Amino acid sequence: MPELPEVETIRAALSRELTGKKVKSVTVTNGKLTKRHKSVKEFRALLEGHTVKSLGRLGKNLIFALDSGNHLVVHLGMSGQLLRARSAKDPKPKHTHVVITFSPGGELRYVDPRMFGELFVSVAPPEGTKIDVSPYAKLAVGGDGVALRAKIPELADLGIDPVEDVVGWDRLAAILRDRMTPLKAILTDQHVICGIGNIYADEILYTAGLRFDRPAGSLSTIEVRRLHRSIGEVLAEAIKHGGSTLSDEQFVDPDGKPGNYQNFHHVYGREGEACPRCRSLVKKLTVRGRATYFCENCQA
Numbered sequence: 660m661p662e663l664p665e666v667e668t669i670r671a672a673l674s675r676e677l678t679g680k681k682v683k684s685v686t687v688t689n690g691k692l693t694k695r696h697k698s699v700k701e702f703r704a705l706l707e708g709h710t711v712k713s714l715g716r717l718g719k720n721l722i723f724a725l726d727s728g729n730h731l732v733v734h735l736g737m738s739g740q741l742l743r744a745r746s747a748k749d750p751k752p753k754h755t756h757v758v759i760t761f762s763p764g765g766e767l768r769y770v771d772p773r774m775f776g777e778l779f780v781s782v783a784p785p786e787g788t789k790i791d792v793s794p795y796a797k798l799a800v801g802g803d804g805v806a807l808r809a810k811i812p813e814l815a816d817l818g819i820d821p822v823e824d825v826v827g828w829d830r831l832a833a834i835l836r837d838r839m840t841p842l843k844a845i846l847t848d849q850h851v852i853c854g855i856g857n858i859y860a861d862e863i864l865y866t867a868g869l870r871f872d873r874p875a876g877s878l879s880t881i882e883v884r885r886l887h888r889s890i891g892e893v894l895a896e897a898i899k900h901g902g903s904t905l906s907d908e909q910f911v912d913p914d915g916k917p918g919n920y921q922n923f924h925h926v927y928g929r930e931g932e933a934c935p936r937c938r939s940l941v942k943k944l945t946v947r948g949r950a951t952y953f954c955e956n957c958q959a
């Protein structure tokens with residue numbers, strides 16, 4: 660499943676090209692993907708004729724700000740891809756379910772074989788409406804995340820976005836304190852911290868030298884600081900390398916190119932290989948139905 664670095668890679672690739680372009684027409688061939696709307700017609704009407712002002716991201720959601728004040732939100736689900744094409748004449752990949760045509764020129768195609776993704780236009784709430792923004796997100800001391808959530812009620816309950824929201828280690832310590840929840844469960848709980856999934860949780864915990872099942876409240880100050888630093892470092896490195904493309908080859912950027920960060924994974928997908936730090940073998944366990952990779956020797 661695409662996580663924060665993959666969605667950020669897509670955002671960066673599309674941002675310059677689509678900003679300032681107008682949505683000319685929208686085709687939806689499977690209404691399941693736009694099911695938040697009464698009808699496909701309603702979804703199309705909220706997009707057509709409107710200009711893209713900017714591209715943003717919160718957690719695993721890609722956000723197109725429109726000149727109407729509304730926002731197109733795209734979530735790739737398990738297997739969604741957003742691919743650009745120069746014109747309608749370019750051959751369409753199998754499982755293309757939504758096509759957005761821009762003026763002047765260019766198309767964006769939403770491709771999704773498994774159809775767990777979704778697209779919707781969030782209508783801006785009337786001015787003065789009180790929106791319950793996530794109390795975790797409100798811990799941010801910088802960034803535009805809180806303001807963005809207030810404009811998109813459907814995303815208001817997303818927790819801290821580790822790239823968009825500026826949150827210091829002391830705030831993270833306050834969140835972890837007094838909790839018995841295992842660390843990996845907290846890192847992947849989108850209501851607490853958004854954007855981190857199975858791959859990056861394992862890589863972050865390895866980098867921080869912490870086991871996935873450590874109760875959150877058991878961390879020392881030094882360990883919290885290490886975890887905080889690892890979250891930032893691992894996500895930044897992954898973005899720099901264009902995200903991770905696993906052997907299923909689901910994630911590609913808008914030009915169909917895979918990411919490169921899988922070559923830098925320390926533990927994820929490396930069961931039985933030598934730990935880069937201590938050379939003991941990387942272990943894999945299935946925890947709550949998800950694969951978890953770690954080094955027993957390096958992660959305490």
Ligand SMILES: [Zn+2]
Pocket residue numbers: 934935936937938939954955956957958
């Ligand atoms: Zn090790």
